[in-house]
Amino acid sequence: MKFYNIVIKYRLLIGLALLALGVLVNVNAGFWPAFTLYLIGAILIAGHFFFGPLRLIQEHLEAGNMEEAQKVLNSVKYPNLLYKPIRSVYYTLKGNLAMMNQDFDTAEKSMKKGLDLGMPMKEAEGASMLQMGMLAMQKNDLKGAESYIRGALRKGLPDKENQAAAYLQMCSLMMNKREFRAAKDFFRKAKALKPTTPQIVDQIKQIEKYISRIPG
Secondary structure: OOOHHHHHHHHHEEEEEEEEEEHHHHHHHHHHHHHHHHHHHHHHHHHOOOOOOOOHHHHHHHHOHHOOOOOOOHHOOOHHOOOOOHHHHHHHHHHHHHOOOHHHHHHHHHHHHHHOOOOOOHHHHHHHHHHHHHHHOOOOOHHHHHHHHHHHHHHOOOHHHHHHHHHHHHHHHHOOOOOHHHHHHHHHHHHHHOOOHHHHHHHHHHHHHHHOOOOO
């Protein structure tokens, strides 16, 4: 795995070196002895531009090293050349990192691009829509937030933590609209999932203090 990651990181340089070596072999021994060098070099260079280094981001995200993840993302100089599903993932990751840095305008633009390109999996699309909904709430665009979060629930979310977060956001939106019966229903759904994320657990405890006292 480590060797494969090294190849991904340096495949443009390796590809260019193989093409240069191919030219040298071509001049001294003819085309066919150089053909394999040309072929492997071309594949590596094409892979650099069409698939990018996004695989390298995974280990940085798992280690919580956002700075290195950002560096890998910034190394993609021509995102429009990326294969469409990978381009979608690129913009989604860019949006996620922008959100962590509280750069909400960049996050919104990037996630919209990712959604417009189409996500490889419905659950991934749902997660992106949930994040777009949370961004809309940050900007006090409650109508947009509701539309995105309802869309996220329809598309499906990858785990119970994301589902609970979506239901709690809907609960908050419904209370803001004074649709208390719907708010209570969304709250019950969130609580029934028994989430374990501390932030979500704390939010449930806070809402539970007063939701039983509201009408509906």
